[in-house]
Amino acid sequence: MTQVDVKKKILEGNLAAAAQLRAGFRASGTLVINMISSPGSGKTTLLEGTIARLKALYRLGGLDGDIATERDAERLRKAGIPARQILTGGACHLDSRQVMSALDDEGERFAGLDILFIENVGNLICPTSYDLGEDYKVALLSVTEGDDKPFKYPAIFSKAAVTVITKTDLLPYVDFDVATVRSELSTLRPDGAVFELSSRSGTGMDAWCDDLTRRLAGKRSAA
Template sequence: MCEQCGCQSPQPGGKAAEKNPKTMLLEVNRRLLAANDKQAAANRRLAEEKLGAVVINLISSPGGGKTTLLAATIDRLAGRRKIGVLEGDIETERDAERLRAHGIPVVALTTGGACHLDAPLVNRGLQQLAAKEDRLDLVFIENVGNLVCPATFDLGEHYRVVLLSVPEGSDKPAKYPRAFLTSQVFLVSKTDLLPHFDFSLDEVRQDALGINPDLKILPLAAKDGVGLDAWLAWLETLFP
C-alpha cells in the first residue's frame, strides 16, 4: 500500500472486515475508489458533451518525458487540433508554465502531496477548461510522475498512455504491470539514449505484450522528433 495516499486496489470485504482493522481499511479504500469511478464517468460525459474532446491520461515515472512529449505534440498539431492540458504535479506550476508557452490553455492541478490525480480534482480542471473554451479536440491529462498509484485511478479519460524512458530499464513493465495492463498505448521514450543504456526493446515489447496483448507500442524520442509521426498518426485515428 502507498503510505502517502493509502491508495490500493480494492479487495472484497465480508463479515471479518467488520473487526479486522486491515480489512476495514481495505473497505474504506474500496468505497473511495467506487466514488472516484462514479466521478470519472461524469468527467467523461462532461468532456464529451461540453467540450467534444477526447481525453488522454499520460502516466510515467518522474521525468519519463511526459511534458516534453506534450510540448512536441502541441507544436506538431498546431492549427490542426485544439488542445487543452490538465497538468498534474505535487508542487509548482512549472510544467503548466512550460506548456502555456506553447499557446494552449493549461490548468495546473497541484495535489499538495498526493502521488496521483483523482477524478474529483480532474473534474475541477475540466470545469475550468470548459469555462474558457467552447470546444477542444484533445484534452491531455499529465498525471503526477509515478508508475504505481496513477494506474489505479480512472480520471474520466478515454485513453490511457504509459511512457517508460530508456534510462529506467526494460524490466519495468514486468515489475510495475498495472500501468501497462490498464493502458492502450505504451510509448518507449528517449530512444535517442538507446546506445548508452542496456535497454532491450525486444524484452520490453515481450514483457508488455505478455501483460496486455492489445497494447500499442511506439518507441520515440520527443527531443529529436524520431518516432513522433507514428504517435501523431495514432492520435489522428481518434478522429475518424
C-alpha cells in the same frame, strides 16, 4: 458484534465523478488522454513536441498534476495551448474530482477541446487506480529507466492502451532491449500499441501523432 456485506467499489466516489466527466467529453467530442509515468520520463517534453505538430490542426488543452510548482503548465502554455496546473497537496496521483473542479474553474477556456492531455503526477503506481474519465491511458517508459519495468509494474502496463518508449536517441548509451520490453508489454496488454520515439530528435513523433488523429476521428465517428 454485527457483520454486514457491503460489496462496494472502494473508489466509488472517484468512479462516479469519472463517469460524469466521460459523459461530458463524449458530448463535446473531446479525446482525453491520461499520461502516466515515472518522474523524468519525458511526459511534458513529449507534449511539447506533440503540440508543435498538432496545434495548427486541433484545439488542444493540458492539465498537469504535480505536488509542487507551476512548471509543467508553464511549459505547455509556452508551447501554445491553454494549460492548468493541479497541485495535489502532497497526493501522489490525480483524482477525477480534482479534474472536474479544474475544468469547472477554467470554463470556456477548456470547453470544446479536440484533445485534452492530462499529465498525471510522476508515479508509475498510484495514478493507475484512479479513472479520470479518459478515453485511454498512455504509459511512458524512457530508455534510461531500464527494460525490466513492464513486469515490475504490471498494473499500469496492463491498463495502458498505449505505451510510449521515450528518449530512444539515448539507446546507444544504455542497456535497454526494446524487444524485451515489447515482449513483456504484449504479455500484459496483447492489444496495446507501442511507440518508440525521441521527442528531442523527432524520430517516431509522426507515428504517435497520427495515432492521436486516428483515435480522435474514431471517437467522433462512433458518437
